[in-house]
Amino acid sequence: MNAGTPSAPLDVMRLRADFPILAEKVHGRDLVFLDSAASAQKPRAVIAAMATAMERQYANVHRGLHWMSERTTEAYEGARDAVARLLNAPDRHEIIFTRNSTEAINLVAHSFGRGVLRPGQAVVISEMEHHANIVPWQMLRDAHGIELRIAPITDAGEIDMAALEALLADRKVGLVAITHMSNVLGSYTPAARLARLAHAFGAKILLDGSQAIVHRRVDVQVLDADFYVFTGHKLYGPTGIGVLWARRELLERMPPFLGGGDMISSVSFARSTWAAVPHKFEAGTPAILEAIGLAAAIAYVEAIGYEAIAAHEAALTEHALALLAKIPGLCVFGAAQDRGGVVSFTLESAHPHDVATLLDRQGIAVRAGHHCAEPLMHRLGIESTARASFALYTTQGEVDALAEGILKVREFFT
């Protein structure tokens, strides 16, 4: 693993060597992977951590009184410590491992939504949420009589704070659930301000950090959040693992979500009692190997340093926006003051799917579609966009290739 000092600029070429897949060819061309916002590639450190666990030190966790189980339990619980440090959570018991962000939000919608919120209360989400932060609340609305309110965004792609405040005014809102960074527009939301506003009106706040935590340091205590979720595979970790952080007092008030082994204190047919947090929310054999992989990913990112990553990506984004602005007929969506390395665009002459296919033939991977944000598409008056997204391993040369590639697509279709 490579590491820079936090303030030094990234030595991207050295970091790229940590990601074996970046040396692959696609359609005979060098892979230019600009789809990291969908899922990031994995450094050798992550691959090795998982393989080594399987090769040398593995057994089921928590219930074993033998060496392999004890060591594996240490590694699994060590991953919980690593996540707690990453988020600066005050208490390691507040970290719950889930499959992904989606499951983490569903867990909150289920256990907090049905177990703590009361019919007649409301949940606020924004117009620029991922489906993962929409559908669970709709299901809660339909099953449990919770009102769902939608905070509008401005044309720049920022939360309309005045409108949000108006939605909170009647103090019926029990939870504000908002993305910390839009996966379409790249906008960062003012998380600490959102939390203050929610709290001022007696609501809790959930931040969907699926995108945000990939690019910037997150401190749940500084943000004063109540719930924070993210997903391992976007943070250079494996699939199959995600995280819910929540304040302990909330977790303790919430009923369990899934039932089974490891989440109980005692079971009899008449009645079961629940284990203490976090185990209450982790039923069955957890994603042990994936937690180990996630811990390796976190160590990798921390060794590089968020400051350096953020600076690198900010430079890439600026460069990309400047280049794309010069392409006739190209429209970039989102103009938030505070934005990260995700750029969505459309081209007048070609549908985003066709753009993606033609870029792919040049080795350039971008995503096209509604990006699991149909209501946002609706708000923007479009059906879909093409989206390029940047990671710590993205180079300026790749951004140049994107711009050139788009020009060729344009030519092809006109």
Place this chain on the structure above:
Amino acid sequence: MNAGTPSAPLDVMRLRADFPILAEKVHGRDLVFLDSAASAQKPRAVIAAMATAMERQYANVHRGLHWMSERTTEAYEGARDAVARLLNAPDRHEIIFTRNSTEAINLVAHSFGRGVLRPGQAVVISEMEHHANIVPWQMLRDAHGIELRIAPITDAGEIDMAALEALLADRKVGLVAITHMSNVLGSYTPAARLARLAHAFGAKILLDGSQAIVHRRVDVQVLDADFYVFTGHKLYGPTGIGVLWARRELLERMPPFLGGGDMISSVSFARSTWAAVPHKFEAGTPAILEAIGLAAAIAYVEAIGYEAIAAHEAALTEHALALLAKIPGLCVFGAAQDRGGVVSFTLESAHPHDVATLLDRQGIAVRAGHHCAEPLMHRLGIESTARASFALYTTQGEVDALAEGILKVREFFT
């Protein structure tokens, strides 16, 4: 990967070379891993499949129009095909990936239990279920007014079929949910007979195959099951992945479980519509790498052949039972006609935890405790047992070591 012809006896020594961890030392002694029923070790083929995906061919699935995403989607959906073939499912769309057996059963308890069963109906489970097949039904009972009935077992550790039939007589039972093999007693249940009985009284049947599918070929059509669940990590695959198979007509009647990306057809704030099965039940980024690992595990097991594995393990079990029967003060639990390679026992002079610790010091990994089956412990009049379990890589020599090890424990404590 090594493979024998299906009917040839296993060349266990050659197979062991496929499992790097088996060469490890524990407390300076050769590892004798007899805890595979908790989680099995992984062959090189599985480790390599996951590492290679991360090194050479990875992106998020389903929504990508670029090469890496298309190839990864093929691999992920190919894993679904592999599972469909393993179970002889009539339709690949009937395979749903979950985190583990526990989540699969919770999915059924939620979507079938709340969405299809009606208050006043009942669910039957047995006295020898794992908590994963108890707690979700208790939660359903308490939330949705479904009665929970308990089918007793005989002293031999078999389902009491007459008693089960009596529980079904009033035709209020909508679902019979029973293990296909006990993780404590090793008993196989007569799955096809159970299905016939359930169907005769208008009930559906769920089989918990977490243990069974590790040792024997399962054909859901021959069994005439309605739901079948298993978990990847016990079948020599990675953690973080499990399987629910269900008849398509049932899946189509069941409302979704988790909401989010990939499980929708369209989303607007007013209303969302669901994708077709299996996607309706797979919200968010799935366990892509884990599905790939599971497919490799299935290929590994299939290449060896279930017949050879079953014969090998039957011989080991017989040998173990014979040896343990000679140890004074040792009591083996379970005497089912049809039993697999899981042996639970207690020793008069030492608590199971102490047995496990002392065996561990000899390099022998066994599990001790209630094995997530507290009600069964209660039925047996004990608190816990020590449990040795066998896998395709277990040798007769390891079984001998177990027996010798137990004799030493006995000596130590008397």
Place this chain on the structure above:
Amino acid sequence: MFEELRDLYQEVILDHGRRPRHGEKLACFDAEARGNNPLCGDRIDLTVKYGPQGEIAKVGFAARGCAISIAAADLMAETVAGLSVTAAETLSRAFQTLARTGVPPALDPPLAERLERLAPLASVHEFPSRVKCATLPWHALHAALAGNKEASSE
């Protein structure tokens, strides 16, 4: 650069994609259905007018989607006009095979000729994630002919 892509985006496809001839819903129709590709957001609203013998007289659609899906819808509207429902279903199955494999299945002469007109779409089979773009209109047609309102290309 895009030599191989000329297979996928042949002139006829680019042309039908840009200027579909049947790209409007019929004002007067007997059957309709919506086709939906949830994974990418493509959508087609299809209308069908039957002729006096119950044959398909006319198809019109409103669609959002890529060049491939618009062209596929337009070529479909063109080729099924005049066919009986049974013949259209046979052609639909044949086209789906063509799109998935690149190989046209054997058909009786009149239908084989119509399938030929769809041949420019054969090369989608090399683009697995685009196959659905080409088959979605046919799923919608099937739904409309069967009297259903919704089709999905999953």
Place this chain on the structure above:
Amino acid sequence: MFEELRDLYQEVILDHGRRPRHGEKLACFDAEARGNNPLCGDRIDLTVKYGPQGEIAKVGFAARGCAISIAAADLMAETVAGLSVTAAETLSRAFQTLARTGVPPALDPPLAERLERLAPLASVHEFPSRVKCATLPWHALHAALAGNKEASSE
């Protein structure tokens, strides 16, 4: 063979594990609590009788569990008798450190002496999954002294 294990299973532990002196619930008690280790099924029902000054006069327990947990409970009952609640809590924290690290923290003489009696349990720290066996009775004691009914060693 089991040389290293003689550390964990010292004679005094085997002896208290086999024949606990306080292994019965008190018939007459002032406080009680149940301790539960959900992961392995160990359980202890603890009763406490206070003396005239509010000090712990007597502790009795009914437990199911391994040699370590029974011995730990019995040694606890023995060492806390006569202590004030505050002193017992101090001893409890010290013992938990001892069990987790193997190192006895510094204490004032009278308590240090009592901690010494618990020294045979110090080596559980080498057996991470057994630490809870030794600390569960102390969690239960803490719960009883605080007036709670349940404790869990997670």
